[in-house]
Amino acid sequence: MIALAGVYLAQLRVHLASQLQYRAALLLYQLSAVVEPVVSLAVWSAVASARGGEVRGYAARDFAAYFVVVMVVNHLTRTWTMNEFDSRIAEGTLSLSLLLPAHPIHNDVSDNLASKLITAPVVWALAGVLSVGFGAVFDLSARRVALFALAALLAFVLRFALEWMVALLAFWTTRSSAFNGLYLTALLFLSGQFAPLGVVPVPLREVADLLPFRWMISFPADVLLGRGGVSWALRGLGAQCLWLAVVVMLLAVVWRLGLRRYTAVGS
Amino acid sequence: MRALGLALRFLWIGVAGQMQYRANFVAQLARSLVGLALGLAGLGVVLSNTPVLAGWRARDLLALLGVYTLVGGVIGLFVRPSMQALMRDVHLGRLDFALVLPEDAQLVASVGRVNAWSLFDVALGLGMIGYSALATGHMGILQVLTLVVTLLAGLAVVYSFWLALACSSFWLLKVENVLLVFDDLYEAARWPLSIYPGWLRWALTLLVPVALAVTFPAQTLRGQLGWWQVTGAVAAASVSLWLSRRLWLAGLRRYSGASS
Amino acid sequence: MDATAITTRGLSRSFRFTVREPGLGAALRSLLRPTTHEVRAVEAVSFEIGAGEIMGLLGQNGAGKTTLVKMLAGLLHPSSGEVRALGHVPWRREKGFLRRIALVMGQRYRLDWHLPAAESFEMYRAIYRVPRQECRRTLSDLCDLLDLGEVVLKPVRMLSLGERMKCELATALLHTPDLLFLDEPTIGLDVEMQARIRGFLLEYNRRRGATVILTSHYMADVEALCERVLLLDRGRVLYDGDLGALSRRLGTHKTVRVEVAGPAPELGRYGEVVERTATGARLRVPRESVPEVTARLLSEHIVSDLTVEDVPLEEVVRLAFASGVSA
Numbered sequence: 001m002i003a004l005a006g007v008y009l010a011q012l013r014v015h016l017a018s019q020l021q022y023r024a025a026l027l028l029y030q031l032s033a034v035v036e037p038v039v040s041l042a043v044w045s046a047v048a049s050a051r052g053g054e055v056r057g058y059a060a061r062d063f064a065a066y067f068v069v070v071m072v073v074n075h076l077t078r079t080w081t082m083n084e085f086d087s088r089i090a091e092g093t094l095s096l097s098l099l100l101p102a103h104p105i106h107n108d109v110s111d112n113l114a115s116k117l118i119t120a121p122v123v124w125a126l127a128g129v130l131s132v133g134f135g136a137v138f139d140l141s142a143r144r145v146a147l148f149a150l151a152a153l154l155a156f157v158l159r160f161a162l163e164w165m166v167a168l169l170a171f172w173t174t175r176s177s178a179f180n181g182l183y184l185t186a187l188l189f190l191s192g193q194f195a196p197l198g199v200v201p202v203p204l205r206e207v208a209d210l211l212p213f214r215w216m217i218s219f220p221a222d223v224l225l226g227r228g229g230v231s232w233a234l235r236g237l238g239a240q241c242l243w244l245a246v247v248v249m250l251l252a253v254v255w256r257l258g259l260r261r262y263t264a265v266g267s
Numbered sequence: 268m269r270a271l272g273l274a275l276r277f278l279w280i281g282v283a284g285q286m287q288y289r290a291n292f293v294a295q296l297a298r299s300l301v302g303l304a305l306g307l308a309g310l311g312v313v314l315s316n317t318p319v320l321a322g323w324r325a326r327d328l329l330a331l332l333g334v335y336t337l338v339g340g341v342i343g344l345f346v347r348p349s350m351q352a353l354m355r356d357v358h359l360g361r362l363d364f365a366l367v368l369p370e371d372a373q374l375v376a377s378v379g380r381v382n383a384w385s386l387f388d389v390a391l392g393l394g395m396i397g398y399s400a401l402a403t404g405h406m407g408i409l410q411v412l413t414l415v416v417t418l419l420a421g422l423a424v425v426y427s428f429w430l431a432l433a434c435s436s437f438w439l440l441k442v443e444n445v446l447l448v449f450d451d452l453y454e455a456a457r458w459p460l461s462i463y464p465g466w467l468r469w470a471l472t473l474l475v476p477v478a479l480a481v482t483f484p485a486q487t488l489r490g491q492l493g494w495w496q497v498t499g500a501v502a503a504a505s506v507s508l509w510l511s512r513r514l515w516l517a518g519l520r521r522y523s524g525a526s527s
Numbered sequence: 528m529d530a531t532a533i534t535t536r537g538l539s540r541s542f543r544f545t546v547r548e549p550g551l552g553a554a555l556r557s558l559l560r561p562t563t564h565e566v567r568a569v570e571a572v573s574f575e576i577g578a579g580e581i582m583g584l585l586g587q588n589g590a591g592k593t594t595l596v597k598m599l600a601g602l603l604h605p606s607s608g609e610v611r612a613l614g615h616v617p618w619r620r621e622k623g624f625l626r627r628i629a630l631v632m633g634q635r636y637r638l639d640w641h642l643p644a645a646e647s648f649e650m651y652r653a654i655y656r657v658p659r660q661e662c663r664r665t666l667s668d669l670c671d672l673l674d675l676g677e678v679v680l681k682p683v684r685m686l687s688l689g690e691r692m693k694c695e696l697a698t699a700l701l702h703t704p705d706l707l708f709l710d711e712p713t714i715g716l717d718v719e720m721q722a723r724i725r726g727f728l729l730e731y732n733r734r735r736g737a738t739v740i741l742t743s744h745y746m747a748d749v750e751a752l753c754e755r756v757l758l759l760d761r762g763r764v765l766y767d768g769d770l771g772a773l774s775r776r777l778g779t780h781k782t783v784r785v786e787v788a789g790p791a792p793e794l795g796r797y798g799e800v801v802e803r804t805a806t807g808a809r810l811r812v813p814r815e816s817v818p819e820v821t822a823r824l825l826s827e828h829i830v831s832d833l834t835v836e837d838v839p840l841e842e843v844v845r846l847a848f849a850s851g852v853s854a
Contacts, residue, residue, distance in 0.1 A: 032451040038467065039455050043313060043320070046462040050317040133464075140359045175294035178301070185305045195311060201315045276650050283639030287682065363602050364637045369625035370654050408784060523604045524540070 007102050008110050015114035023118065030119055033075050034126050037067040040194055041134060055199050062225075064136035066196050067222040068127050074193060075123045076116065076152055077159040077216055081108050082180045085167040089262070090174075098259075105164060112160070144224055147233050151220035154240040158247060159216040165251045171258035192218025198227075212243040273370065274345065274378040281381030291384070299374050299387035306332045306457060321462045323489070328459075330399035331485040335457045337392025338422060338480050345378050346426055347446075350433040352380045354443060357436045362522060377430065400488060413497050414487045415483030420504035421480030427507035428476055430515060437518035449475055456481040479503060532706055532738035533576040533599060538608035539762075539820060540594050568594040570762040571608070576755075578705070579736040581728075583743070583753030585844055591708070591762040592742045600630055600708050613706055626655055631705035633711035636683075636695060644694040645677040645729040648701060655702035662701065669697045672727050689720035696724070700731065707731075709741045713748055725751045728775070746840040757797065758847055766847060771841075777846045778838045781817050783810045786832040787826055807832070 019026060044063040058066070088094040093238065097104045130136070166183050170176040188194050189204065191213035191230050197205050208214050223233045285291060310328055313320060316338070322327060353376050356362045365375045396414075400406050429449070436442045456477040460468055472478040483500055486492045545561040569591040576582055586592050597603040598610055601617030601624065610617060614849060615624035621664055640649045652662045670676065673693045692712065699707070709728070713721040725748060732739055732752075749756060749770070756773065758765040766773060783798065786807035794800060797820050798810035812820050817835060824830060 028444045031448055032454075035451045035454055036462075039458065042462045042464070042467075043458055045314060047317045047320045050319060050321070055316050064384060175290060178294040178297040181298050181301045185301050185308075188305065189308055189312065195312050199316060202314050204312070273654070276653055280639055280642060280646060280650055283646060284639055287641060361635060363597070363600075363630060363632075364635070366602055366620065367600060367625055367628065367630050368654055369622040369656075374622075375654075520604075523602060524542075524606070 004102075004106070004174050007106060011107055011110035012114055015111045017115065019118055020219045025130050025255055026115065026119060027104060027122055029124055030075075030126070032208050033071055033123055034130070036074075036193070037071040039128070041067045041130075044104040044195065044199070058196060058199060061135050061137055063196075064131070064134035065225055066221060068134075068136050069224050070193060070217060071130070072123065072127050073152055073155065073217050077156045079108075079112055079160050079163045081164050082176075082183075086170040086174065086176045089170055094262075097100040108164065109160065138224075139226065140224070142225060143230070144183065147230070147237075148220055151223045151233070151237060154237065154244065155216045155220050158212060158240055158244045161244065161247045161257070162212060162216070165254050167249065168251075168254050168258045171261050187217075190214065191216055192221070212247065215240045215243055270371075270374050270378075273374060277378045277381050278383070279346070280505050281383040282386070285383040290524050295384035296387055299384075299391060300330075302388070303336070308334065309457070311517075321459050323459050326399045326402040327485070327489050329395055330488040331459065331481065332457055333392050333395025333397075333399060334418070334481050335392070336388050336486045337418075338456075339423065339453065340385045340388030340390075341422055342425060342429070343382055343388060345381060346429045347378035348382045349377050350429045351443070352376075353433045354436040356516075357433075357522065358440070366523075367521075372519065373430075373512065377426070392451060396488070399412075403488060410487060410490065413486055413492060416489055417484040417492065417497060417500050420500040421484055421502035424476045424500075424507050425480045427504075427511035430511040434511070434514045434518040437521050449477075453477050476503075476507075530577055531575050532578045532580065533574075533612045533740075534610070534611045535575075535599075537575050538569060538572045538595075538598060538605055538610050539567065540591075540598060540603060540606045541565050543566045567762050570761075572759075572762075572764055573608075574757060574764070574767055576671060576738060576740075578738055579732070580755060581732055581739040581741065581753050583741050583749040583756040584759065586759035586765075587751065587848065589761075592759055592760040594762075595759065596708055596710060596740060596742060600628060601625070626702060627704055628706045628708070629699040629702070629707045631696060631699045631710065631712055632674070633692070633709075633714035636691065638683045638694055638698060640684050640689070641682055643682055644698065647683075648679070648735065651698055651701050657702050661791060664699060665703055666697070669700055672730055673697060674723075684779055689716050689723075692716060692720075692724065693727075696727070701736060703737075705735075705737055707737050707739045709743075711743055712741070713743065713745055721745065721747065722751075725747075726729065728752060746844065750840050758844070760848055760851070774837070774840065774843045777843045777850070778814070780811045780813055780838055782836045782838060783820060783824075783830075784808075784834045784836070785810065785813050785828075787828060788829045788831050791836065792828065 009102065041063055042056070044055065044067075045060040048058065048063065053059060053064075084214070085094075088097075097107065116239050131138070163183075167176075171177050173179070189200070190208045190211055194209075197208055197214060197218055200208075219236050219240070222228060223236065228236075308324070310332065311460065314325055314328070323331065339340065350370045353362075358364070362372075362376075363374050365379065368375055429446075432442060432445055432449075435445075452475045455463065455467070455471060460471060460482045463471065468478070479500060483492060486496075537746065542660075543563050543565050545563050572595060583597065598605050599612055599617060601612075601620045604618045613624060613627055615621055617624065638644055648662075648666065651724050652659070657665070670679065673696065675690075675693060675697065678686060678690050679694060679697070683694065686694065696712070712728070713724050716724065718805070725754060728739065728741075729752060731737060739752070741748065741752060753770055756769065756770050757767050784807070786804075789806070791803065791805065791807050794803075794808045794810060798812035798816075800808050801811050802809040810820075821833060821835065824833065
């Protein structure tokens with residue numbers, strides 16, 4: 001455990017240094033983090049005004065608050081191993097990282113954390129600007145913030161494990177980017193990114209309830225905004241833990257199978 | 268005409284080159300279909316709550332999505348691959364092959380690289396526009412004409428924008444990232460411009476001209492584009508083509524060292 | 528047809544760039560008052576090349592070869608001086624000029640990676656507006672000369688480096704250019720393929736009377752193709768003229784390789800020892816004393832093998848740069 005912490009510290013330092021080299025690009029990438037919620041917000045505000053100011057309990061300012069928080073959560077939990085894994089296999093860098101005495105996932109986690117450390121202040125500042133610009137109102141309490149922090153942390157771990165597993169698909173196909181596109185599309189609608197799950201058609205919501213996606217993005221937002229009470233939030237945290245256990249077990253299996261295939265193909 | 272012929276030839280080269288990769292065919296088709304599903308699902312979720320969004324009915328929104336997909340497809344087909352190659356070649360100082368051809372260098376640089384798979388998006392976009400036009404019912408020849416004219420004008424504006432960005436690499440390093448900004452903002456064009464707050468509407472019209480390229484043509488299908496707007500689009504297209512041409516020539520002068 | 532293909536007079540090209548010390552303070556300072564340096568890549572180069580000549584352009588890295596070629600081909604604007612090629616001012620890049628020149632670069636490819644070369648030929652035929660009939664004739668000529676056959680029907684990515692270079696050459700010559708710029712055309716190829724490409728270039732030059740400007744690091748290329756060489760040193764012309772004359776002027780020594788039976792004795796008194804082996808040595812001997820030295824070697828030792836060689840061209844060129852011959 002202590003050894004692992006040492007590994008993380010070392011990796012984090014390297015990733016921080018290397019990402020600071022590209023800070024301008026890194027900040028530019030955050031623009032997409034803003035455009036997406038602004039688009040959703042504009043669409044749903046228009047829907048609300050078409051329906052006389054409200055869509056199933058969401059007024060324009062509720063949408064504003066929701067999408068601002070979703071933007072923050074989405075930034076915190078975002079991963080990008082998926083986009084890189086096929087080229088790691090193709091270019092042989094995966095083989096190199098397999099030679100290291102630490103599991104490659106740790107390197108990705110610290111890379112992710114480093115990037116978040118640099119960009120979080122920017123995204124949070126942007127969230128503040130959007131909140132003011134769109135008149136979002138937050139009614140926060142210490143308890144809610146604490147629950148939110150816990151939910152967001154679990155959401156990050158869950159999403160990281162799940163998306164790392166999706167990335168492993170590249171072991172079986174050289175065209176994994178098509179699958180990644182499919183995954184991201186599903187995520188957009190089933191996680192509450194495009195619209196709060198409260199306003200999507202009922203069948204879609206029922207599908208979302210059966211899948212882990214909503215626990216990765218909309219759940220922490222709903223906790224912070226106080227939709228549902230404390231007991232609902234606690235049950236949600238339980239669901240997150242349950243899904244996390246399932247995904248981590250699956251991940252272990254898929255990783256082992258994938259590695260066996262990778263070494264059997266022998267590149 | 269000559270330009271069109273050359274573009275088609277490059278297109279054919281691109282298609283012929285990619286046809287050998289059958290696995291890519293399925294994957295890329297899947298990609299385009301996923302994009303389509305994403306667009307339609309978005310429409311579906313919104314339309315389940317309201318039949319009309321800021322004055323746009325379902326088939327209007329479908330037409331808008333069609334134009335969005337079509338324009339995105341054309342950008343992906345010629346503009347993006349060619350302009351990315353142009354920037355790379357300028358940085359590495361290897362524009363030479365394009366410059367020794369007895370053909371207008373801007374033309375060669377603009378259509379020389381092709382991503383054939385974007386033809387799927389072009390086809391899907393055309394399909395959506397066609398479907399929505401049929402749903403609208405009778406379309407006069409005049410309406411079809413304005414649609415084509417505004418589409419071409421929009422494409423010209425977007426092309427000029429990309430060319431101008433790519434040309435800036437004659438002077439600046441690292442402009443590739445700016446192109447990402449275009450992709451991000453282009454996302455916003457799949458919805459009617461009128462739903463956005465004022466500052467964003469201006470940004471989408473002036474800063475990154477996606478509004479002109481997508482919203483205008485889609486509006487012709489609703490019969491809501493006046494003559495002055497069509498004229499304005501054509502004027503904007505001419506001006507931006509002219510400006511980007513000047514910038515290209517200035518860039519070439521710098522590349523060959525005539526100006527420094 | 529003009530008798531001269533290229534004329535340059537006082538052709539110069541300098542590059543200006545800003546230099547900056549590392550650090551933020553220096554960055555700010557250079558923003559306010561940039562320090563610029565000027566590098567003269569090509570300086571006051573004057574020469575004339577007759578139509579049909581093959582000229583080799585030699586020089587170390589950074590000597591200005593590429594800059595000079597780019598100015599001749601119209602890719603770079605000269606800072607000062609004049610240049611005319613095929614009766615045109617190159618940098619105006621008039622279509623009439625571009626249709627008569629071609630550029631081949633050994634490390635850069637213009638053929639589409641995924642497609643058979645034949646497909647790309649068709650495209651360049653259209654760009655250069657070569658009539659179909661004429662193109663077919665040229666192509667069949669080129670394919671014969673280069674021994675291409677089926678190769679042009681295979682996707683380029685499946686070709687060997689040599690086959691690929693041959694296809695590149697065919698592409699460049701499709702419009703039968705009168706002026707051909709070759710930049711390291713044999714780089715990376717094996718010896719046999721190098722020889723074939725050279726043979727082809729000579730043949731093309733003979734048949735079409737095309738003017739060729741060649742830069743290469745392989746002296747064998749230069750030796751086989753060029754009667755005339757232009758030596759560039761730090762942007763200036765060091766030597767312009769006959770290759771044979773240069774080698775006679777600088778090749779004041781010959782190499783004598785001698786092997787004796789048994790362990791090698793001390794051979795230093797016969798000439799400068801360049802290399803020593805267990806049973807012999809390589810000696811550098813002044814040209815005029817070669818007969819005497821070999822006679823002495825043969826009489827004073829039990830010689831098992833003895834050869835006399837001219838100093839290789841590499842050596843001549845190295846000498847030229849070291850001693851700075853003047854034209």
